[in-house]
Amino acid sequence: MRTEPVYRALFENGVLQQRAQEAQGRLADCALCPRECHVNRFVEATGFCRSGSLAVVCAWHPHFGEERPLVGSRGSGTIFFGSCNLGCVFCQNWTTSRLIEADEVVPEALARIMLALERRGCHNINLVTPSHIVPQILAALVVAAGAGLSVPLVYNTSGYDSLETLALLDGVVDVYMPDIKFMRAEAAAR
Template identity: 55%
Template sequence: MSIEPVYRRLLESGEAHQRIEQAYAHLQACDVCPLRCGVNRLAGERGMCKTGARAQVSSFGAHLGEEQPLRGWAGSGTIFFARCNLRCVFCQNFEISQVGNGREVEPEELAEIMLRLQAAGCHNINLVSPTHVVPQIIAAVLIAAQAGLRLPLVYNSGGYDSLDMLALLDGIVDIYMPDMKYGDSEIARRFSRVPRYVEVNRAAVREMQRQVGDLQMDEQGIARRGLLVRHLVLPNQLAGTEKVLRFLADEISKNVYLNLMDQYYPAYQAHNYPGLNRPITSQEYQEAVAIARQLGLNRLDQRQRRGLWE
């Protein structure tokens, strides 16, 4: 199955510049993410994400650690954006998301990075932590498309996304890969420091599924379009795994591609939070898998890693 990236059609329709203008207008009194800080990022003001008018890139390259349909044999072309609209106390990439290691780039340079990843043979362009820089991404993608970009675009987010921004990404993103971190918003407030996570997250995932549907792959098993959901199992059932999986089974699709992740360990500030200050056990992970199976979610990516407590 060969599927042309959706942004190629947007480019051909002549709507591209209008979409960029609409996206950048949201930076004037920023409501790019559900925190809706209201600062004028175009004038250099910075809200919770500490990002101004330009996106900050921490690193980029072919990543062989992603899910099999993304990494294939040549790697997923990941671009790690600095900063984040979540403030997870257990973040394993806190140097990027919280400390903000990275440098500012113009959309033209971001577009050039995408083209370099395509030239390196990567299967897709994987935008990691993109939520707070959607306008800059839209501008860069359309510049890159004019210069010949033809890879599927992966929107790899923490799942705390604005419906307004997702509407602007409709017809641009091929593959959505959100986290569904929690089944309880009070737990989310405590550990990720944002309000209404569950409400916002579920609305976003519904919209992502509406736009792209279940994950589709080509003849070689490489993802071309669709939804892929990640859920990190936390110790002591703090992630609300059963609630998350029941929502996916009942309201999204039993054919959803789900990565049940077992790699939690107490990073960043997690050692200060009772309940989060240990890895998960093998039993906790297997219980999560069993729940998914019972709910009919059989399209699981469940690569187990070393280090689980017995």
């Protein structure tokens, strides 16, 4: 039995569009993650993540290295975003997550990527290191949902998210998949 992804209802009643607009406004004084850099990402990309107003997409493809329930038989439609807001020295995705010289894409192009992954048979759209790209993701999702996107969203986060930004995703994301870095402050300080 296939169920409809949660964002479809928000798209149909206009709430997704409102949240996308609200999120875009937050780029002018960026506090999307707990670093709260307060830079205007429409003008400059000088915050910790060095992201501007466009999403940096490093790679996208059906991925078979995720947890089995996400991969299924046709893969998880993974989109790897660059300019991560963390910078962990042990990151398994360092070559992509900190990359800033990748493709900057407008929301319509990001929507086309989502739709292409769905057409390739992926079971979901898996957004990797998305914390600082939420406004761009929401804007792209409005376009993709309008074009018929109907697979679940996976928010595959490094776990450094603000509650305010996560609230924008309430009822949008089907699967939250945060990475747990450390449970004790002493271990994290090393």
